[in-house]
Amino acid sequence: MTGNAGMRTVAIVPAAGVGARMGQDKALLDLGGVTAIERIVTTCHTAGVDEVIVVRRTDAAPIPDHLDALVVTTSGEGEMADSLRLAYLKVPRDAEAVLVFPVDHALVEADTVLALRAKLLRDDSAMALPLYRGKPGHPIAMTRTVFAEIDRDGALLSDVVRRDQDRVSVVATANPWVRADMDHPEDLRAARCALTGEPWNAVAQMYRHRSHRSFESGELPQAQIERLVDAARHASTSSFTQAYSVIAVRDPAIKADCARLCAGQQQINEAPVFFAICADLHKIAVACGKQGTAVQAQSLELSLQATIDAALLGQNLQLAGEAEGLGGCMIGAARNHPIEIAERLGLPKHCIVIFGMTMGVPKDDPIPRGRMPLQGVLHWDRYDEECIDDVLQAADDGMRAWAKQTNAERGGYAGRPVNETKGWAERMARMWGGDSQYAKAREVLADELTQLGFGLGS
Numbered sequence: 264m265t266g267n268a269g270m271r272t273v274a275i276v277p278a279a280g281v282g283a284r285m286g287q288d289k290a291l292l293d294l295g296g297v298t299a300i301e302r303i304v305t306t307c308h309t310a311g312v313d314e315v316i317v318v319r320r321t322d323a324a325p326i327p328d329h330l331d332a333l334v335v336t337t338s339g340e341g342e343m344a345d346s347l348r349l350a351y352l353k354v355p356r357d358a359e360a361v362l363v364f365p366v367d368h369a370l371v372e373a374d375t376v377l378a379l380r381a382k383l384l385r386d387d388s389a390m391a392l393p394l395y396r397g398k399p400g401h402p403i404a405m406t407r408t409v410f411a412e413i414d415r416d417g418a419l420l421s422d423v424v425r426r427d428q429d430r431v432s433v434v435a436t437a438n439p440w441v442r443a444d445m446d447h448p449e450d451l452r453a454a455r456c457a458l459t460g461e462p463w464n465a466v467a468q469m470y471r472h473r474s475h476r477s478f479e480s481g482e483l484p485q486a487q488i489e490r491l492v493d494a495a496r497h498a499s500t501s502s503f504t505q506a507y508s509v510i511a512v513r514d515p516a517i518k519a520d521c522a523r524l525c526a527g528q529q530q531i532n533e534a535p536v537f538f539a540i541c542a543d544l545h546k547i548a549v550a551c552g553k554q555g556t557a558v559q560a561q562s563l564e565l566s567l568q569a570t571i572d573a574a575l576l577g578q579n580l581q582l583a584g585e586a587e588g589l590g591g592c593m594i595g596a597a598r599n600h601p602i603e604i605a606e607r608l609g610l611p612k613h614c615i616v617i618f619g620m621t622m623g624v625p626k627d628d629p630i631p632r633g634r635m636p637l638q639g640v641l642h643w644d645r646y647d648e649e650c651i652d653d654v655l656q657a658a659d660d661g662m663r664a665w666a667k668q669t670n671a672e673r674g675g676y677a678g679r680p681v682n683e684t685k686g687w688a689e690r691m692a693r694m695w696g697g698d699s700q701y702a703k704a705r706e707v708l709a710d711e712l713t714q715l716g717f718g719l720g721s
Contacts, residue, residue: 400441475590478623561718590625659686
């Protein structure tokens with residue numbers, strides 16, 4: 264296959280390193296169900312590269328044998344310069360351009376390779392490299408004559424790039440992976456997240472949030488659950504306390520019990536996983552005991568820290584799931600029977616379920632509710648109490664508009680028609696006013712939490 268007419272191109276993929284910092288062979292990293300080397304070879308051929316040369320160590324595991332690539336081996340330590348000089352001996356005589364494509368940059372797409380090759384032709388450049396946010400990256404395309412300098416002069420690739428800036432052209436790209444090396448396990452986690460993620464940045468994803476209460480059948484892979492919770496636990500934490508735990512409930516019988524204890528919510532049974540988000544002082548209690556002291560579990564401040572820590576983790580977890588195309592719903596009813604749910608989940612003393620969360624591939628498509636006007640949330644320098652009447656009116660109007668649209672387009676909410684006359688203020692007064700059933704249902708919550716060793720005192 265030949266891409267740009269008149270420019271036969273060979274890609275060289277240095278993949279002879281031991282991957283010491285990564286802890287495994289980078290070429291064989293699993294990236295979305297295929298290895299890194301498979302992604303690169305496919306990308307090169309998709310972009311019209313005529314031949315791919317992969318440099319491997321003599322003792323390295325074999326790459327997939329179906330790949331359309333020439334493998335050359337080296338007994339060296341995997342230095343890029345040595346790999347490039349070895350590969351130079353295998354470059355066909357009729358090749359006019361060489362693309363150096365390190366295995367670290369396996370997530371670079373074919374459009375970048377196409378743009379680099381086109382740059383060599385269109386601008387009569389000797390070298391072309393991608394630029395992300397003003398900084399250069401890989402892969403690097405160059406004429407055969409320039410590439411020969413690595414072999415002839417014993418130069419490093421970086422030396423060749425810097426030798427004569429006039430012969431170097433750049434191609435701006437929005438792909439951060441031209442810059443991002445996969446050197447450490449966290450780089451691999453980021454790469455896998457990028458492959459499974461929705462095409463939205465974090466802020467756009469926040470605007471798109473909706474609570475989903477119905478899910479497709481099928482399990483979530485354990486590796487995905489681990490990845491999402493791993494990402495979520497990097498939320499901010501007060502004084503590095505990390506006073507949280509997550510129970511990922513997949514067992515149908517345990518989920519059924521959790522559903523019963525959470526007001527019989529069917530979504531818990533239907534979701535492939537129910538997360539119990541816990542404020543956890545148990546680890547701190549154990550740590551204190553090892554140091555010859557006792558945790559101040561009665562401290563209101565410590566209880567608040569643990570609750571806030573858990574809430575931050577929970578929000579991160581939901582956002583992480585949504586970024587990978589999943590949906591979820593936070594379950595406050597997990598506080599309906601805190602003692603019973605703690606017993607069912609085997610929670611130790613000083614550990615309570617603050618809220619639950621269902622998660623899975625969403626089957627429903629709820630109308631977004633929006634939020635009250637920003638003016639009611641964002642105040643400048645001092646709280647602006649004068650705006651509250653207007654804010655409440657707008658919140659009422661928004662709630663009624665949502666109810667009308669939900670009834671018309673979805674036949675109601677959670678299987679029931681929504682009252683189109685009630686505004687936000689009336690709903691809040693019913694929920695939390697003087698006759699609040701919510702408040703009455705949890706009149707003993709403080710006593711229950713105290714029994715669980717989670718004090719709400721001074």
